[in-house]
Amino acid sequence: MTVSQVSFGSHEPVLDVKNLSVKYIGDTRSTTAVDRVSFSIGTGEVFGLAGESGCGKSTIANSIMRLLKDPAKIAGGSISFGGKDVLAMSPDELRRFRWQDVAMVFQSAMNSLNPVLTIGEQIVDIFTTHAGHSRKESLRRAGELLELVRIDPARLKSYPHQLSGGMRQRAVIAMAVALKPSLLILDEPTTALDVVVQQEIMAQIKELQRELGFSVLFITHDMSLMVELSHRMAVMYGGRIVETAKAQDVYANPRHPYTQALMGAFPPLTGPRIPLTGLPDGVKFRNIPDLSQAAPGHFVAPVSADASAADDTAIMEGAAR
Amino acid sequence: MSHAVLSSRRPSADTEATALEVRGLGKSFPIGGLFSRESVRALHGVDLTIGRGEIVALVGESGSGKSTLARCVARLERPSSGAILIDGVDVLKRDRFQASRAFRSQLQMVFQDPFGSLNPAHRVEHFLRRSLAIHRKGGSSETETQQRLEELMTTVGLQADMLNSYPHELSGGQRQRVAIARALAVEPQVILADEPTSMLDVSVRIGVLNLMRKLRDEQGTSMLYITHDLASARYLADRTAVMFAGELVEEGESLDLLANPAHPYTQLLVSAVPDPARAGSYDPVRRAELRQAVMASTTCAFDGDPNQACSAEEPVRHGVGDPENLHWVRCHLYRPQAGAGGHALATEPTDNKASA
Numbered sequence: 167m168t169v170s171q172v173s174f175g176s177h178e179p180v181l182d183v184k185n186l187s188v189k190y191i192g193d194t195r196s197t198t199a200v201d202r203v204s205f206s207i208g209t210g211e212v213f214g215l216a217g218e219s220g221c222g223k224s225t226i227a228n229s230i231m232r233l234l235k236d237p238a239k240i241a242g243g244s245i246s247f248g249g250k251d252v253l254a255m256s257p258d259e260l261r262r263f264r265w266q267d268v269a270m271v272f273q274s275a276m277n278s279l280n281p282v283l284t285i286g287e288q289i290v291d292i293f294t295t296h297a298g299h300s301r302k303e304s305l306r307r308a309g310e311l312l313e314l315v316r317i318d319p320a321r322l323k324s325y326p327h328q329l330s331g332g333m334r335q336r337a338v339i340a341m342a343v344a345l346k347p348s349l350l351i352l353d354e355p356t357t358a359l360d361v362v363v364q365q366e367i368m369a370q371i372k373e374l375q376r377e378l379g380f381s382v383l384f385i386t387h388d389m390s391l392m393v394e395l396s397h398r399m400a401v402m403y404g405g406r407i408v409e410t411a412k413a414q415d416v417y418a419n420p421r422h423p424y425t426q427a428l429m430g431a432f433p434p435l436t437g438p439r440i441p442l443t444g445l446p447d448g449v450k451f452r453n454i455p456d457l458s459q460a461a462p463g464h465f466v467a468p469v470s471a472d473a474s475a476a477d478d479t480a481i482m483e484g485a486a487r
Numbered sequence: 488m489s490h491a492v493l494s495s496r497r498p499s500a501d502t503e504a505t506a507l508e509v510r511g512l513g514k515s516f517p518i519g520g521l522f523s524r525e526s527v528r529a530l531h532g533v534d535l536t537i538g539r540g541e542i543v544a545l546v547g548e549s550g551s552g553k554s555t556l557a558r559c560v561a562r563l564e565r566p567s568s569g570a571i572l573i574d575g576v577d578v579l580k581r582d583r584f585q586a587s588r589a590f591r592s593q594l595q596m597v598f599q600d601p602f603g604s605l606n607p608a609h610r611v612e613h614f615l616r617r618s619l620a621i622h623r624k625g626g627s628s629e630t631e632t633q634q635r636l637e638e639l640m641t642t643v644g645l646q647a648d649m650l651n652s653y654p655h656e657l658s659g660g661q662r663q664r665v666a667i668a669r670a671l672a673v674e675p676q677v678i679l680a681d682e683p684t685s686m687l688d689v690s691v692r693i694g695v696l697n698l699m700r701k702l703r704d705e706q707g708t709s710m711l712y713i714t715h716d717l718a719s720a721r722y723l724a725d726r727t728a729v730m731f732a733g734e735l736v737e738e739g740e741s742l743d744l745l746a747n748p749a750h751p752y753t754q755l756l757v758s759a760v761p762d763p764a765r766a767g768s769y770d771p772v773r774r775a776e777l778r779q780a781v782m783a784s785t786t787c788a789f790d791g792d793p794n795q796a797c798s799a800e801e802p803v804r805h806g807v808g809d810p811e812n813l814h815w816v817r818c819h820l821y822r823p824q825a826g827a828g829g830h831a832l833a834t835e836p837t838d839n840k841a842s843a
Contacts, residue, residue: 218688360548360715365759369771387689393763417763424690431689433722435745435762439493442722444693 179206180349180381181230181268186243188225188234199225201405202243202456207349212375212382214396214413216389216428222405223385224273227351230383231270232260248348265296269342270351274358276334279326285312285337286322292344307344314377315340315370332363336370343374350375351383356391368395390432393417401425406454411464421466424451493700493722505575506709507560507594507677509535512569514552514559514733529555530733532802533569537677540707542699544724544741546717546756552733553713557681560711561596562586573676592622595670599682601662605654611665612650615639618672635672643668643698660691667698671708678702681713696723717760721745726813729753731781734802739814749788749807749816751780780819787819 188200200222207213215223228234230245232252245252247267255263272278280288286308293304309319315336326334335355342350352371356364372395375382386392392399393413400410401424409422420426427445457465512533515526530552537543547553558564560571562578562585570577573593582590598604605614615636619625625632637647643664654662663683670678680699684692700723702708714720720727721741728738729752737750748754755777787797789805795818797803803818 218690361717361759361761362548362755365761366774368761388761389689390761390763394761414763427690431691431693433693433718434764435718435721435757435760436764439722439742441493441697442693443697445690 178209180209180211180248181383182206182244182246183226183230184244184246186226186229186245187241188222188229189239189241191237191239196237198241199238199405200229201454203402203405203407204243205400205407205410207381207383209348210375210379210381211398212384212396214384214386214392214399215402216386216392216399217402218387218428221402223402224353227270227353227383227385230351231264231268265292265342265347266345267347268349268351269345269347270353271335271339271342271355273354275338275355276326276331276358279334279338281326284323284325285329289322289337289341289344292341296345311340311344312337314343314374330363331359332367335359335363335367339367339371339374343378343380346378347380349381349383351385353385354387355384357386357388364391371395388432389417389428401428403451403454406467407457408451408454408467409465410457411461415461415464419461419464421460421464423469504539505536506539506541506573507537507711508570508572508575509533509556509560510570510572512556512559512571513567514555514564515567528733530559530566533730533733533735535711535728535735535738537709537711539676539709540703541726542703542710542712542724544712544714544720544727545730546714546720546727547730548715548756551730553715553730554681555733556730557596557679557711557713561594561679562590588622592673593675594677594679595673595675597663597666597670597678597680597683600686601659601666602654602686604666605662607654609653610650611652611654611657612636614665614669615650615672618669622673624672624674639668639672642671642702644694658691659687660694663687663695664698667695667702671702671706675708677709677711679711679713682715683712684719685714685716692719693722699723717745717756729756735817737814737816739807740812743808743812743814747808747814749805749814751777751784751819753816755781783822784819789816789818 183206184204186200186203187198190197190199203226205213215226217223225234225238229240230252232255234240240253247263252263279285286305289308289311290301290304293299293307294301299307305322308322312319312321317333317336317340321329329337339355355371356367359367368391371382384392384396393416396413398411399413399416400407401416401422402408403424409416409420409425416425417429420429424445427443430442431444433442451469454467457467460466512530513528514530515528517523517526519525533556535543545553545556555564559566566579571579573590578590581587616625616632619632619635625635636650640647640650645661645664645668649657649661654665657665684695687695696719699710699712703710712720712724724741726738727741727744728735729750730736731752737744737748737753744753745757748757755774758773790797792805795803795805797818797820799820799822802821804815805818807814807816
């Protein structure tokens with residue numbers, strides 16, 4: 167059994183990423199931001215990608231959407247979506263693929279709404295442009311869409327600044343699922359929000375996911391949140407995946423020292439106050455080997471004694487700081 | 488990993504042991520035009536005490552007034568009313584118009600963004616040396632200053648040779664350690680830390696919290712730790728105070744407060760923290776009830792408190808559980824006046840009724 171064959175939902179993967187490498191090409195040197203990463207997401211599965219800033223999570227999301235711009239270059243590997251090769255798509259195919267097949271909610275998506283158009287106009291745009299509906303029909307659907315995320319349809323006439331951050335983020339999520347995509351990419355969807363609002367948004371996404379049955383690629387650095395939402399997850403470090411398994415298995419039994427450090431970085435809300443260590447400053451892992459199976463469905467990159475070094479020199483280009 | 492339970496310092500009622508006391512602090516910001524008489528109330532009647540060598544956490548959502556309180560206490564903002572006492576002296580009366588150097592040597596701040604709080608044009612040594620020079624803590628000779636610089640670096644867990652580094656050569660965690668060393672150079676009684684870890688990578692956050700605890704344990708520095716992260720407040724702070732709409736609603740020993748939150752707002756916050764150990768805990772009906780209780784409670788769980796009668800006008804404090812935990816909650820009946828800041832909750836209930 168290989169990594170890409172393990173999936174939680176159906177065995178038919180919606181998205182299959184194989185040996186993806188992305189490089190940022192500079193004049194004098196280039197940096198490998200994503201290094202031979204493989205994973206797949208099944209139908210109706212929520213797959214989490216965890217890691218710190220700079221580890222390559224967002225680069226992967228942008229690669230899937232084909233949003234990478236110079237100097238970033240896909241240096242190797244393949245991305246296939248429902249059997250189609252994403253990397254070979256023509257501009258016309260891409261236009262259809264984005265939003266209709268795969269939609270993405272960005273980190274500060276709530277600030278990406280156009281401030282001079284009402285929410286309604288912006289949603290109507292999606293239906294008229296991508297689905298070719300009439301204006302009237304689009305407006306009706308826009309109302310339904312807002313109701314789906316529990317916003318009063320009367321808000322169609324509101325401008326973005328008249329809504330709270332949480333409502334704006336929910337409106338953006340509604341827009342993302344407007345065309346019923348089969349995959350939704352969430353790149354740190356709640357980082358800028360307070361906990362209470364965050365929990366509501368996450369509950370909403372779960373509910374939508376159950377109702378509409380799409381798959382989710384969920385990117386965050388918050389391990390607690392990730393374990394709550396995801397079926398399966400992968401932990402990234404310095405452009406490589408160091409561990410992947412069912413979310414509950416990673417939570418209950420993290421095997422890679424980096425995963426353990428990430429888990430140890432979130433103090434619990436219950437139980438005695440136990441000293442936690444996190445990752446000591448300056449500890450870096452280098453030459454991370456390919457994953458090998460440590461337990462059924464649980465893949466970990468083996469750690470050898472010399473693979474982690476406690477010194478201050480950046481050993482690996484693009485390593486997470 | 489050692490499984491020793493971290494110590495917690497019980498505050499003493501002895502006034503001698505008070506490092507910082509805030510009494511009835513209020514702050515209003517004028518809104519509207521030059522001739523407008525309207526104002527928004529960001530803080531109202533905040534009473535908070537930090538004992539010597541005690542870490543107190545202030546938690547709340549964005550807009551609840553946490554940072555306004557920190558800015559007022561640090562004298563970056565002039566409070567509209569109230570008193571700030573250090574060593575029993577009201578510093579607002581002592582230095583009327585701006586913070587004096589004496590005040591700055593008693594209280595130092597560590598800011599959220601270590602990328603912004605260190606001048607990129609200077610080496611680490613410059614920041615520390617300047618703190619020492621301004622507050623005359625560098626000793627009488629260059630040798631002593633040099634020794635003190637190295638000591639400071641060791642205290643915050645950095646190599647002494649990093650004194651020659653520029654901020655851009657350091658990681659976020661290391662920069663925040665430099666910012667902490669700069670505050671320590673002054674040998675303050677109190678350090679105000681406003682979200683010191685929220686800009687840092689997750690795996691180094693715990694290291695900075697551990698450093699703060701170590702400073703308290705070894706040097707007896709008192710701290711006010713301002714955060715929106717309840718779990719880290721529980722991890723670091725001896726006592727935790729919860730702020731909502733510019734007023735404190737609950738306060739107590741951290742573990743007890745988070746295990747037995749008495750105010751519906753605290754309950755709301757606690758229930759919203761993602762915790763894999765109790766996954767699937769989200770209950771929209773319960774959520775709606777709590778919102779209702781926060782915004783417009785008609786009953787108080789502490790009705791019949793023999794020590795404090797309930798009141799809708801006065802922010803009465805009811806004691807919760809064992810008096811040793813110094814755990815109190817504001818009477819549920821009390822409602823902040825209109826115009827109070829921090830409407831994190833008030834903005835959404837209409838749209839959330841449907842989920843109930």
